[in-house]
Amino acid sequence: MTPIFFLFAFLLCTINSHVVARDFCVADLKGGVTSVGYPCKSPTNVTIDDFVFSNFKVGTSNQFNFSGAYAIVDNFPALNGLGFSIARAELEEGATIPLHAHVDADEVVIAGPGNYTTGFISSDNVVYIKTLTEGNIFVIPKGLLHFGFNAGKGKISTLYVLSSEKPSTQIVDLALFGSKLDSSIIQKTTFLDDAQIKKLKALFKGSG
Amino acid sequence: MTPIFFLFAFLLCTINSHVVARDFCVADLKGGVTSVGYPCKSPTNVTIDDFVFSNFKVGTSNQFNFSGAYAIVDNFPALNGLGFSIARAELEEGATIPLHAHVDADEVVIAGPGNYTTGFISSDNVVYIKTLTEGNIFVIPKGLLHFGFNAGKGKISTLYVLSSEKPSTQIVDLALFGSKLDSSIIQKTTFLDDAQIKKLKALFKGSG
Amino acid sequence: MTPIFFLFAFLLCTINSHVVARDFCVADLKGGVTSVGYPCKSPTNVTIDDFVFSNFKVGTSNQFNFSGAYAIVDNFPALNGLGFSIARAELEEGATIPLHAHVDADEVVIAGPGNYTTGFISSDNVVYIKTLTEGNIFVIPKGLLHFGFNAGKGKISTLYVLSSEKPSTQIVDLALFGSKLDSSIIQKTTFLDDAQIKKLKALFKGSG
Amino acid sequence: MTPIFFLFAFLLCTINSHVVARDFCVADLKGGVTSVGYPCKSPTNVTIDDFVFSNFKVGTSNQFNFSGAYAIVDNFPALNGLGFSIARAELEEGATIPLHAHVDADEVVIAGPGNYTTGFISSDNVVYIKTLTEGNIFVIPKGLLHFGFNAGKGKISTLYVLSSEKPSTQIVDLALFGSKLDSSIIQKTTFLDDAQIKKLKALFKGSG
Amino acid sequence: MTPIFFLFAFLLCTINSHVVARDFCVADLKGGVTSVGYPCKSPTNVTIDDFVFSNFKVGTSNQFNFSGAYAIVDNFPALNGLGFSIARAELEEGATIPLHAHVDADEVVIAGPGNYTTGFISSDNVVYIKTLTEGNIFVIPKGLLHFGFNAGKGKISTLYVLSSEKPSTQIVDLALFGSKLDSSIIQKTTFLDDAQIKKLKALFKGSG
Amino acid sequence: MTPIFFLFAFLLCTINSHVVARDFCVADLKGGVTSVGYPCKSPTNVTIDDFVFSNFKVGTSNQFNFSGAYAIVDNFPALNGLGFSIARAELEEGATIPLHAHVDADEVVIAGPGNYTTGFISSDNVVYIKTLTEGNIFVIPKGLLHFGFNAGKGKISTLYVLSSEKPSTQIVDLALFGSKLDSSIIQKTTFLDDAQIKKLKALFKGSG
Known part of the structure; x- marks a missing residue:
């Protein structure tokens, strides 16, 4: 019994x-x-x-100095409701992550060996910039413009935690020069010269 | 390239x-x-x-001294998740907004020219009342009984921001006298006289 | 080792x-x-x-048919951050809980033996009313006007859970007639007769 | 008019x-x-x-000293979004609630007459234990291991409020000995002896 | 009695x-x-x-085509916890609100008479742009780059509700050219030409 | 100008x-x-x-097969309000993370090279277990009992993201046998034999 x-x-x-x-x-x-x-x-x-994600291995580097991987709710559904996602990058020597902002996510960078320079600008226009080495973690507050680049010799690897399970990324150059935003409006609202705008529109395949 | x-x-x-x-x-x-x-x-x-709402123009005044407009998630779906909605009213001379509460929303009044008297009563029965003029903003905390009226000469215009994209409004007179709530229960729970209750039930089309 | x-x-x-x-x-x-x-x-x-509250025993009935007890964050600090509080009442035969609303809390009534009639009015003026007996639980949504009374013979006991660790209660009669709200404003915003207002102001010690 | x-x-x-x-x-x-x-x-x-729940009456005691009732969102849909649920138990003399945790809910115990001993262990391994009597309320913080038992003579009754409308309960013995968790893994991660593990696996019908 | x-x-x-x-x-x-x-x-x-804000009147226009007013928690403490703030602007003919983002706030524009062109760019580089007239409300989602300008004849007036009681604003030109961000880093992360950067650094008083 | x-x-x-x-x-x-x-x-x-954390390098292994590092709000204040923290471990061959639960945090494991077996038990006593290798990420839902161990040859390294900036960890063995919880209560609420309890109390320095 x-x-x-x-x-x-x-x-x-x-x-x-x-x-x-x-x-x-x-x-x-x-x-x-x-x-x-x-x-x-x-x-x-x-x-x-459902609880295992198997595609986070970084592949071989492409011709532009990058290799990457990311786990967000859309490819790893167990992250639903957890409030964060994870990304990984390998940057060849000289590689740069262009100016961008994550509109809904704080970003934490976990640096690997090498020299990774990253920085953000606060809304009162103070620049916070640092060259990270292995054993460094860096916080980039939500929504602020930031960037990163390999500042040393050889390939580097970085890991990112973003405080959204589906982070949104706005890259300034693509928003302005890779979109259909009219050149005259760009000029009026950014004070950039028309020639500069047209040059970058050509580069980023924008119209308008 | x-x-x-x-x-x-x-x-x-x-x-x-x-x-x-x-x-x-x-x-x-x-x-x-x-x-x-x-x-x-x-x-x-x-x-x-989807991002443009075009029906916020205040129409011509009706025979009861009112004209109004509102934008909530149900007629302006872009407000979904934003946590607020917007309303607008024009009150002819003498018009009154009767005693009511928004069960899920703080209210902010932005006064136009003229004299708009508005007030609320806190849960410890303190009365906060003010006659607003142009350039005044007034906060009415969530859930508390409040009212408003045109306290001056001529028509006035007010704008409201409510901290809910679909605010709920409970008007005391309609809840009591425009519903099917039994008169004896109203009497027992409000201490109003039976004659008074019956008079207002007739006015507000209530039964019971 | x-x-x-x-x-x-x-x-x-x-x-x-x-x-x-x-x-x-x-x-x-x-x-x-x-x-x-x-x-x-x-x-x-x-x-x-800190985790034990010892004052939730209902005392002897007072001369007005009530005895009560409550546990909120202010007398039971362990409730901090839990998002609810607990109250208890004993109603003698004929006792009534007057019309009121909890501006920040849903209410759940757990009925004891006897007949406890309780009801609320929704914002579209529908009356939801029920006489509860032992083994009944009743939900009163946040912010809506509601009431309760002993609908049977003998004393009854009810337990309440409120979805706020420090619920706020607005009693309609006290807000109107126990405050300093001017009688003419009450009349204008509730359509009650002046005589009725003055009678209740006398009862509830209001001024204005 | x-x-x-x-x-x-x-x-x-x-x-x-x-x-x-x-x-x-x-x-x-x-x-x-x-x-x-x-x-x-x-x-x-x-x-x-929809607002009335009628099955909260405690039934006759079963052969194992227990009788119980509970109201959660799945059997009382009006609790949806309220953030809490309610349970009730009657414990015969000697009855015990085994070691468990509610992964998503704080628990508040409202004690009836008799002696109900309950306790929890914090994450820094401090034991908080108390024998409750009528008029006592006790808080058990979210996620922590806890237990309860009838510490006196005769049957006792307790009421529980849990800060989730659908609380989740993990019972340590069932997780370990009523599941398919491999005995060698249990041994390795709990330091229990193999004989003890097998004895309880037999009792709780676990495999592995 | x-x-x-x-x-x-x-x-x-x-x-x-x-x-x-x-x-x-x-x-x-x-x-x-x-x-x-x-x-x-x-x-x-x-x-x-505490509930009344009296400084929301728009002043006389300054030499740069602007006049403005705003109510945030820091100058109107009753907004604390409400989750939104209110701003107002008057734009002379030709006036422009430069490219910026509110890192923590959705923005709702309530247009007055005249023609106010406003737009935002989504993170997949789609441009949403509209010329608003009186009776139009427009939603700009949180964190996205956006702008506005007077697109017609004469002065116009706009009202803004922002879904933060203390919104944060990052203006792209000031972040890049009004800060100490090194020109070589700007060049590397935005692909702007050095001459363009230096020209705007001079204009916006940036260093680096 | x-x-x-x-x-x-x-x-x-x-x-x-x-x-x-x-x-x-x-x-x-x-x-x-x-x-x-x-x-x-x-x-x-x-x-x-304030935005840089420099102590996340894993040190030399200790005599018990472990080396670790962690970044929580208390040693990295920039994590305040971000809702997650980061930890790192190196496990020598044979090392085990004993049965425990994080009462307020989901856990995401990012596996390095080697074989790391980890598993959790759901509240309906289903076991979810997996041996992870490099390029695997695993989710352990909030509050559930879980464990991990080095299942292969040689040292392994794992990284953890926890969905709390100050996660709380309850280790079952320490809660029971490293605390002052009375042996008779442990026996009554876990069905463990007295001899087993005493043996583990001796090991984990518990009293009672």
């Missing part, structure tokens, strides 16, 4: 009943998105594979 | 991949409502028109 | 370090209040007594 | 329009779950019965 | 006790800021003046 | 005024903790060094 088992089963039943507990909310990517993310996949369909 | 373009495209790809970024969450009004609002309309279906 | 102990101590140290963990945030009632409640009492000063 | 009625109707219309106000969000249990709960049942389908 | 008064007083006492209710949290600007804003001013020191 | 500069300065002034913008909230560790973390250090005292 195992009265204890029944006692426990009862307790479980008392609290969790026949409903499956909601310990996690793995994204159902086919469900409609709300302002707080994806709906939950039915727990009965969740398996161990 | 434009290696920079590809570099940028790569970066964009690294972060945003094939998934459309979630910069905004315009309401899909046909989707099921949750406690945090409507689901997002697919970004690929969002156009410039 | 106990290497395992050191291994565990190391792990603990790795995660929690010398800093005291933040498992709970018992209110420091003398600290400044913020919009999210009281600051935390230093964990090193927290004792078992 | 009743101009006031129209004035009020106008006001109501101005704010709430044709859309049904969102005073509450009763769960549509058939809708897809998100990380913030169920979608709202259409207000037009909500009735008074 | 007024038993009802005492009954009500009792009820009030039961719920609110001797503690002052927390209907609002007017900012104590001298208190330490937290990530959720300022601490609350003691309710006993709050007066009607 | 540089009218544009003044125009910009005006705009900046209009929005940010004399108040320092709140782009970030670096923890003032000496300020009183609230349920949402530390107060903000005054922005005027914040320097580049």
